[in-house]
Amino acid sequence: MTPFVAEIIGTALLLTLGCGVVANTVLQKTFGNGGGWIVITTGWAMAVYMGVVVAAPYSGAHINPAVTIGLAVAGKFSWSLVGPYILAQFIGAMIGAFLVWITHKPHFDCTVDGDTKKAVFCNKPAIPHLFSNIMTEIIGTFILVFSVLYFTDATIEDSGSLVGLGSLGALPVAFVVWGIGLCLGGATGYAINPARDLGPRIxxxxxxxxxxxxxDWGYSWIPVVGPVLGAVFAALLMLGLS
Incomplete structure (x- = not known):
């Protein structure tokens, strides 16, 4: 599998499961209707885990343009690959959103409120406030990318030998995303990923x-610009501390 294909598949899995848990929770006549915020944040964390598990061996599993840009700014990823990775991530995000619509179409049809249907695809602020909304996305993505930049491989004590964790190595980023959702996500829906919001919005x-x-194209730039700024700030701080 090429890195480009891996990013498409990984991001498609992320959005299929992530938007899927929102659909299962908010659309009418699903068994998960009314599941609430804990279900949504847990589902998104598991979605990240699945996307990373599949894509990591082939592409590093960025599955997020903000992560790709942050790694490039930090000198840990080639700028020549940034464009292709971001394109792949947007393609995957749009595929995932489309699959959620296909699988939940009867529930979309019987759900009357248009804003509820839109919530399956993209974010909106709980309280519209330009400064607070963009700062939430900046800070959430800063935490995500700063954590990713400091992830390390396990080693055997005294020997320094690396220990392969296999698929368990994807758990740390899933827990980080889960924590961001639980602690900061209620204000904007925590896109923390430009492809996650803009792809499904399209x-x-x-x-x-x-x-x-x-x-709501008037809001659409915030889940794009905020995460990019947060990723750049995280990379610059990492460079400053190193």
Missing amino acids: VHALLPIKEKASS
């Missing part, structure tokens, strides 16, 4: 969804 705009609400 899909929402294109799909023939009954009684569809506006895709």
Whole structure:
């Protein structure tokens, strides 16, 4: 599998499961309806885990343009690969969002509120406030990327030998995303990933969804710019501390 394909598949898994848990929780007549914030944040954490497990051996499993940019700024990733990785991540995000619509179409059809349907695809602030909303995305993504930059491999004490953790190596990033969602996510829905929000938002705009609400393009730049800034700040601080 090439890194480009791995990023597509990893991000598609992320969005299929992540948007899927939102659909399962908010759409009418699902068995998970009303599951609440704990279910949503846990589902997203597991979505990250699955995406990382599949993509990591082939691409490093960025599955997030902010992570790709942060690693490049920190000197841990080639700038020549940033464009292809981000393209792959957006393709994967749009595929994942489309699959969620396919699997939940009867539930979209029987859900009346257009904003509830849109919530399956993209974020909106609980309270619209430009400064607070963008700062939430900046800080959340800063925590994510700063943590990723400091992840280390396990070693055997005294020998310094690396210990391969296999698929368990994907757990740390899943826990970080889970923590961000639980602690900071209630303000904006914690995109912390430009592809996660903008890709599905485009899909929402294109799909023939009954009684569809506006895709809210006026807000759409915040889950893109905020995460990019947060990633850059995290990389610059890491460089400053090293």
